[in-house]
Amino acid sequence: MIIRQFTLRQGRCVIRRNAARQWKRCLASPADSIHQSLQNQLQETRAIESEVNQYSIHHVQTIDAETHAPVETDSIAEDFQELLRQQKVTGSLGTEVAKHYQPHTLISNPPRPSDVTLELLLASQAHLGHNTSLWNPANARYIFGVHDGIHIISLDVTAAYLRRAAKVVSAVAERGGLILFVGTRNGQDRCVVRAAGLAGGCHLFERWTPGSITNGLQILGKCRLKVVNEFDEEIPGFDSQLADRPPLKPDLVVCLNPLENYIMLHECGLNNIPTIGIIDTDANPTWVTYPIPANDDSLRCVQVIAGVLGRAGQEGQAARREAAARNHITYAPAENLKAPQRDTRSKENGDVHADALDAEARQVSRHT
Known part of the structure; x- marks a missing residue:
């Protein structure tokens, strides 16, 4: 469509000289000769369009990756196959710019x-x-x-x-x-x-x-305290002794x-x-x-x-x-802490849990 419009508008430049001369002569000829000249002009125009269409087909001149010589292709399918081959050969070349800054890493994996x-x-x-x-x-x-x-x-x-x-x-x-x-x-x-x-x-x-x-006893006085050992494991039995202690x-x-x-x-x-x-x-x-x-x-x-x-x-x-x-x-160990008292009956019965509690209480009295 574009070529046809171009040919009609710019006929003097695209059509051959003899066709242009015939166009000039047909202006002064009778009606039959004018009609015949128009028919001839239309045929020549169609011939020019066919020639232009032949030369406007998509020809891609590719280069061989090994010999660096031009390779002529005859069809669009061959051109596409050649393009895929070149992408496969040269696809691994070059570098990739990775994203250096990822905001979530500063929270999930902060620097040391x-x-x-x-x-x-x-x-x-x-x-x-x-x-x-x-x-x-x-x-x-x-x-x-x-x-x-x-x-x-x-x-x-x-x-x-x-x-x-x-x-x-x-x-x-x-x-x-x-x-x-x-x-x-x-x-x-x-x-x-x-x-x-x-x-x-x-x-x-x-x-x-x-x-x-400065006034933590009034503001943080209701906060719960707990006693832990050297491995940060909580030791029960000290709640009564922690009731009157000031907040940390x-x-x-x-x-x-x-x-x-x-x-x-x-x-x-x-x-x-x-x-x-x-x-x-x-x-x-x-x-x-x-x-x-x-x-x-x-x-x-x-x-x-x-x-x-x-x-x-x-x-x-x-x-x-x-x-x-x-x-x-x-x-340093905590001050004013006493080992919790356990029932003597559990000791007489050989309670293993009570013995472990005594051992932890001794550690707390020394190190907490």
């Missing part, structure tokens, strides 16, 4: 302290600070430079301080300490729960209740957003509880004991730091259980 690299921190946007007009002068030693009015955090300092914080978390977990992970911003709940589960500690992803540490205080607090939890950090300072926090360029590094200069607005950066600290706590817990298997206790 040994996996901390500058590339990982750079990919997690840990180097991006705030505008230069919002900076805190106390962070001058953590700032690398300025780009487009934004402070750039030195990733060398971030990696060094993150490894130091990981060692602190691992040491506290190895000595049986209680670690509290706090992250109250939107999206931080999953990484906070995951890090606390790895380190065997507690987590908080909602609003901090003021006075939970964390031995270490990891805060992922210190700006929103200043009251909690102040209470930790009043009770000499060490803290670890992510310090951006607009925060005060003196609020926490072990600052980690990084971007606290990037969820990916927060997930990386929380995962590293959670893995560090997991390593500390594993080291503590391994030492307990060698009958070496790494933490």
